[in-house]
Amino acid sequence: MQRVARLVARSPRLLQLRAASQASASDSTTSSSIATTKMESLLASDDIPVQKRSLSRGLAMNKFEKDFMIYPEYTETDDLRNIEGFSKVVRDSLERTVDERAMEKAGELSADVIDALKSSQISGCFIPKDFGGLGLTYKDLMKINEELSVDWSIATHCTLSQMVSSLLLLYGTEEQKEKYLPQIASGSLKPAITFPAAAGSLTSKAEVHGTSVTGIEGILMAENIKAYGAQNADFLLVFAYVKDAAKELSLQCFIVDRPYSMGKGEKWEMKREETLGLKATDVSRVTLTSAVLAKNMLGDNGKEVANEALSCTRMPVSAAAVGYGKRVLEDIAKIANETESLITPGLSLSAHSHVHRLVSQLSLQLYALESAVYYLAGLLDEKLPIVVDVESALLHRLTRAFLRSTTTALLEILGTRAVDSRELFEKRIRDVATLMALFDESDTVEQVAMSTMSTRTARQGKQSRSYSTIRRLLGAEKTMADLQDPKLQHFIAEHAHPSLQVACQELEKSMVRLDAVLTKLLNTEGKQMQVDYQSLERIVQVLENNLVMVCTIARASRSYSVGLRNADAELAWATWLSVERGRDSWHQLNELGDFFDLFRLNSSMLKSGRSVLEWGGYKIESPVERNW
CATH class of the missing domain: 2.40.110.10 (Butyryl-CoA Dehydrogenase, subunit A, domain 2)
Structure with missing residues (x-):
């Protein structure tokens, strides 16, 4: 199907930034919310449907755009072969020069590594040709960032260069761009x-x-x-x-x-x-x-x-996490196949069911993350969506969850070997922990949830929140019906491989359920939702589940269509992920239902944490304590 290029957006948030730059200081955005920008008024306009402007916002309103079910790819085979060759050069040069222990001891990248990065023009990958860079596409950049995670210090070093280059491109004057960008691209200027x-x-x-x-x-x-x-x-x-x-x-x-x-x-x-x-x-x-x-x-x-500055690091770090995850799974597979089981002599560690479970979970998470990274990169290359701000924030959540899982898998499968200071696993676990601390974005939940709901409110108009008891109960009955037995409206399975019918149905059911619950919450809670973190977090989890389902379904369908080697496995993985994520969404939205206001689960959970903070710690008396 021929894609139609809509409004051009060089960066995920370029349209938002250009519109906001013309606003007065009183309209400026805050770090705690992306829902107050001029982007929201653009999304609320009626000239282009919201589902064509933003994937996640459209899904949250139970609106479907079939173009999003086509997984983006290279249109020219030569482009793919070129970036694969370039990636191999980067990988080989780094494997020859990287000594993780030596760099950690020295506290800096070695001269050989810096020379390897400079000879590969890594700093120029992120800069257009007009300013002396290579002008690579987003998909190209993701391939390169996978290789940079051979050591997380290298990945963060290059991410810093990309961050500064992106900020100069978006906000810099022509004089600033001409002064700094060519020298950054050549590696002669360090930002x-x-x-x-x-x-x-x-x-x-x-x-x-x-x-x-x-x-x-x-x-x-x-x-x-x-x-x-x-x-x-x-x-x-x-x-x-x-x-x-x-x-x-x-x-x-x-x-x-x-x-x-x-x-x-x-x-x-x-x-x-x-x-x-x-x-x-x-x-x-x-x-x-x-x-x-x-x-x-x-x-x-x-x-x-x-x-x-925070937003533009998300996709590079996510791509680096994909490369890191592939290396972790290769190491786990090698050790598990070569290590004899302590429980059952004569068998390898890889024969144990608990190892299968851990590797399965990590592999599926990696498949979901990789699918989302290249899906979003491809959309940006095709300039299909106007904004992917919500999607990039959800990608950040997926990345952090995956990195936590890599640490858990290493600890549970390798045991003490994972924390042996003589092994590189221990060093890499420390690197991941520090990386997550450096790139922490604790307000992501509020940003994503409020941005999604504000678009919905702008589109649907203000709703009355004064409901009689009878009207409230009737509305609750409809919401319950949509949750328990959602009706298919879009028939998404018609746009994917037949084997993915169940996966597509799970996606569509999740859309209907989320739309029903959001309608009820916005009508009954209104602005109170802004301070109900537990509810916002559940909404964001469902948005994340929807994104994973779309990306994996589209990817698996494409893989089978073009005859990739492990396409059958991809169909099974995409189906399992969709069923698992769909059921999780059902669980999250059921807890949000609270149809008859008989209890306030979310508020009670938040008050528990608030009480512990006010007490200065966990002050509940011991179960053997006596007061007489």
Whole structure:
């Protein structure tokens, strides 16, 4: 089927950013919500149906676009062969030069690794040809990032370069792009970035003092702010607070070049932090003083730049996690096949059922993650969706869950060997733990849920939340019917391989159930939903399940159609994932039902955690305690 290219979006959030850049400061987005941006008004417009603009938002409203059931792929065989050859060159060069123990001991990437990255032009992969880069597609970038996870310090180093390059492309002036991007692409200029300190923080701060009335012109003073890559950086992206005309603090991003000869009053000091893992990754605390002008600003809204800095790392890190997962499963398979069982002499460890279960779970998670990564990358290459902000956030959740599972599998299958300091498994577990701490996004649930529901509200109009008892009970009866016996409307199975009929039915049932529950919750709870984290988390879990079902069904259908070697296994895996995810969605939505308001499960769970925090710990008396 011929795809129709809709509105062009170079980045997952480019349309959102371009629209928001024209908004006033009072309309600017916050880090806790992506639902308040100008993107929502665009999604609410009636010129293009929401299901053609956003996959997850459409599914949440029980709307289906058949084009999304076609798995994106390379249209030219030569393009695929070229990137496979390039990936092999990167893989071979890194395998020859990477010494994980030596780099961890040295606390930095070795000269051989840096030369290998430079000769492969890794820094230029993320930059268009107009600025001296390779101008690779998103699918190409995912293939490259898989290879970079041979060591997580290498992957984070390259992700930092990609992050800064993306921010310059989206927000930089032509002068800034021409100055920095060609040198980043060639590897002659090393970037670094800080992350915003909380306003009013007692331990770290970054502010611009002496701001002129007509524009930015003052002294940027940063104290003890966290930075990545600052030790050997040639320039630094610094987030600092600036007082506007109303004397209120607004966050801005500044490009600060490293002063190699300190002028009067200038300061550039760094203190390396000691992390559990990723010891070859530069994580520092920076204190600096530098004069800044308006031309040093990157964009006109620091909050948007900071949000995009987090957003643009999601797909590269997810692709790296795919490569890491493949290596973990290869190691587990090799050790399990070669290690004799302690329980049953004469058999290998791979003969045990519990090993089969753990490997099955990890393999299915990897299949789901890989399917989602290349699905979203392909959509971006075809410029099919306008926004994939929700999908990239869901991808981040999938990645974190998968990385946790790799650690669990290593510990349960390898036992003490996984934590033996003489083995690389122990080092890699520490690296994964540190990576998850560095790229933590604790507000993802609120972002995804509120963004999805705000689009729904804008589309359907305001609903009355004052319901009589009879009307409430009748509405609950319909919701119960939709949950227990959802009726198929879209017949998605017609657009996939016949063997995937059950999987497609599970997807469609999940869509109907989510639509029914969201309708009830928005009508009865309204804004109260914003503070009900437990309900929001369940909604996001269902959205994640829907995304996994779409990606795996589309992938398995394509694999069988083109005759891939393990297509039969893919059909079985996609069916199992869809059934498992569909049943999980049913469970999550059943708990959200609360049809007759007889109990408030979510609130009681939240209050339990709040009580423990207020007590200062777990203060429930011992079961053998006496009060007399």
